Amino acid sequence: MIRAAFGCALLAGAFLVTTRPDAPGSGPFDIPLFNTAKVPDARGAARLVYAASPFGVAVTADGHARYDVLIDASGLPTPSSLGEYDAYVAWAASTDLSQWERLGEVTNGQSIVGQVDMNKFLLVITAEPKGAATHAGPTVLHGTSPSSWLQNFLTHPLFRGVPP
């Protein structure tokens, strides 16, 4: 009985990880997105889902996991209301902001962009001219990949850095 229940739990766990869910939530693959002052009504969240692969888990040739990014957004105004912009574009940026990769266009509702194969990255959505290959417009939504929150025990803010 216990073994059967354990097996069911494993199957359920595998299902949760490998299926493409309807909407991002607060799990270990989810990225809460935060708005900026330019778009106070914008809301968003993203989920990393394994890119299509005959092997179930998608990786690059050198072994980095490849993800599509499912983005749920709402409250984004028409891009032109922010300036001479035609679209919202999602970017994956390294945490030192030295490397930016264009992931694709984003609209209100669900968008799937990607693929991203960085380990730790920022997910940044900006307003841009149509077809922009480099980021230059204002940021409207941004979040941090779940992997960026891993930290060694020594740096855990048990004390310093939390209270002023």
Next chain:
Amino acid sequence: MRRFFSIASACAAAISALATAAAQDPGVALKSFDEKRGGTDKMHMLSHVVSHPGAWKAADIEIEQDRERPYVYVSGFVNFDAQIYDISNPGAPKKLFDWTIENPELHRGIGAMDGKYFKIDNRYYYAQSFQFMQGSPDADLGAVIFDVTGLPDPSKVKVVARIKYPQSPGGFHNTFAYKHSDGRALYFATIGQSKALIYDLGKIVSGAPENAWLVGDVPNPTPFKQIGGGGYHDFYIGYDPATRQDKFYGAGLGGYSVWDVTKPEAAKQLFTITSLGMDVSHTFTPSPDGKYAVTETEYQYTPLRIWDLTAGQTGKTQNIDTPISAWTADWRDLSHNHEVRWPYVFVSAYEDGLQIFDLKDPKNPKTDGAWYTCECQHEHGFGGTPDNGWQSTTSVEQGAFGVDVRNYDGLIVLSDMRSGLWVFKMDGFNSWNGNDYGMPNVSSVQDWDNGPEKAATKRMVPLREGARR
């Protein structure tokens, strides 16, 4: 009989007046929270600047000490910026400069926390510490160093260096710029590991290779080290003319510790203060001669404690565990940072604003003046995460965050998390030199030109004929 009642009535009125003037000295009634406005008679509020829009406005504050440089630096906290004000007219501070981290909208953390100015080879610098969370850009950034020699011209203020410490993401919470007796300008910084770092500021601003900047560290001897925690939170470094030692007074997780940093590359532990209730040790400031100290522990309802350090300083004990007295502005709250200008202690007392008490009798601290700067709702202080605007419904950590005192004229500046920059004077406090009180002239103020040994005996030149001390 009528005369008796008349005298009794007058006495009661006098006691009542004292009660409203003297914070929570023994026997004094507490103010209700919504009455915490304005200040006591001896205090004069010269100016107030709302330094940012929004709920949170400032962390720590620093004032320059040279007469010809009337500049105040305000750390912008979660606004991620450093501001410089010209206070040549203390009644009307003028903002000269405002520098914000690049791409601020992508950063997450508590931001610009502590600022210290220093002087090397006739050039003035300002070090702004930052704290960004793991996963945010600049999580490895500790401080940005500006050359501010060209003030008041803001176009002449330049970033000259950035101190990064990737081994412990999360930045520098507190810092201390110190003119060491060996002539070097040193920069002490907290990190998330169980030690404080010591940088050579001369090497940093002269463009020396980054691997030469860090010259030493001071371990925190806390038992919390065993579980991987136990960093310092704050510290004070001062010269002890009696022993001719440079001494580090550190507050951190587990308690307080005093180190001999005469050789910064090889710090030697002298003694500790550990005891019940001391685990969350926050601030540790000694008297100019190192005999007494004021400490803070960072939790609600706790007072500032006063210690006699004699047994530790003379080597009679390795640990001190019993304070000699305590002081609080209001037992329901918490007082935060402080600056000692013996016998006065200037306190940035969170919800209780600026508070000043004296240690003329260290066993009986007395409140001298106060000004409420927070004007906020009790227990709605800083907490939570950036996602809820750092807003808590239980914390008393809001209001007066940092305080600094200009020694040559006794000007007091205060940074309030809720309300910004404030400038004050207190009657009877028109300058400070420790020698006037039978103490070495030692405080957080550094003599960048002459070093601490000469500073300890330096006489103050009065601001003008007839200036009161």
